[in-house]
Amino acid sequence: MRRENDKFHLMKVFHEVANNGSFTQAAKSLGMTTSSVSKAVHQLENSLQAKLLNRTTRNQSLTDSGRQYLNTAKLMLGQLQSLEENIKNQTTEASGLLRITMPSALGQFFIAPKLHTFKKAYPKVQLDLVLNEHLVDITEQGFDIAIRSVELPATSPLYSVQLGQHQQKLVASPEYLKQYGLLNSPEQLSSHQLLVYQGPQIKPDWSLYYQQQLFTIQPDACFSSNNYYALLMAAKNGLGIANLYQYMVDSEIKAGNLVHILPNWQQSSRKRYAVYQQRRETSAKLDRFIAFTASLFD
Template sequence: MKRDTDKFHLMKVFHMVATKGSFTDGAKELGMTVSSVSKAVQQLESNLRTKLLYRTTRSQSLTDSGKIYLAQARLILADIKALEEQLLQQAQHPSGTLRVTAPIAIGQFFLSPKIHEFMRLYPQIRIELFLSDRVVDVTEEGFDLAIRSRNVPETSPLFCKKLGSHSRKLVAAPDYLAGVELPKTPARLPDLKLLNYSGSQALAAWSFSHAGQEIAFEPEAALSCNNYYALLQAACSGCGVANLYQYLVDEKIEEGTLIHLLPEWKQSGRELYAIYHQRRDISPKLDKFISFLSRSIT
């Protein structure tokens, strides 16, 4: 690799000397000493085993080999400059297709409402969103990014960035709460009809903390379901008290469809991670999307 880098450096030096017409002017343009420029041209001639420049104390001129090399060097350097400008443009205005996978609930209630804002900011980026509660193989299945609630093992070749965390909230419909005694602590929750998630990564216990006090219990649910949307609908319909992530219920709380119970009692959050196999510094579209998601989680 270093040898190839040296070849490129020697080409640039020779090109500048030949273009400027002298070692002095070429050295000034490159920010090098004349002796360094002279050594570079000599090294290039040695590598190529041919003379590129006729040099006297007062003038210099290209040999036939020098003319051939200069013509090709101009084409190569022009291509490299065009490539650099293209990549710079791509970094400033990223484009292309970004394949993203996420669990169904996260995709439906968190990602989907946010994506329109990202697409407005970066209209040249196309999103392919695949929602599944199955843990997909990011590399084998051709995804650029996976959103997961678990970190990857240290031995994994994948990259991982923590995006943030979502807290859980106890919620119930006003109609249901109108017919029961409102709980003052989580210890009274078992007296109510509880709606519990029973899918992958389900909570073994509902745990709460407040002012140094901790309360935990295993819910005996009136309704168990492996689908967050179904539980949300059940809560909105007045079936009982659900314990759901904030991105599922915040809008319903704001519009009054659900009431947030025991807000002073805190629960552990659900951490979200971005899992990807390509370095962000060489994929502007991936970097922009991950940064956007990090800002979106409050």
């Protein structure tokens, strides 16, 4: 049985024969033998059960069916060529809609403020950024990529790459520290006003380490929220000590609005991963966005 996709080959051969007015010229154009071209046209006519060409030893002409088929063949072959070019361009030129999802704070404080540089570099990419606090099924909800803090299980059909990592810092306003005093050790945290984030995938305890020492506290919150911006504002306004990611507070520390507390005591880094459905090399927009996001961690 002849494969159905052979029809496009037969159509292309007929199109060349009709345009060139010669089996020989069509064969040269297609890199085929004249007998193969003649055989292809016969196969097409047999499959259609219609004569497309009137042939003599000296010339050839289109039948009514041949003219009708040629007009439609031109349109279909043109559309096929355009489709193939568009698909090829997707792997070489960054363009089209890119749907992205990530945690709200990461997007609000770290990624979104820098997206204008990506857009300027790749103006043909349309960005759709969705911020949320839950793990999203990117296949079910139609996202191209998700930025997560949770590593994929080995059995996942998705692709993943680590982008970088972030650390948290204990911070408070100068006004708060003037009123309540500086901290010299993490044990003193229990006697201070603590501003605590409560959300999914976040451990309730604060763990700090210095050299071989480890200190862990279950913070007793005087103010808690599932929104990091609210905690940042509370810290800046002198309500207490907050444990916030570096990208939220570094500029505030530099400006003198917040003070880094216990700077010698570190916290474990929170890794960030890009999770996506298709291989990077098959989508220029996806590959460029992953590279751009990873560069933000450098």
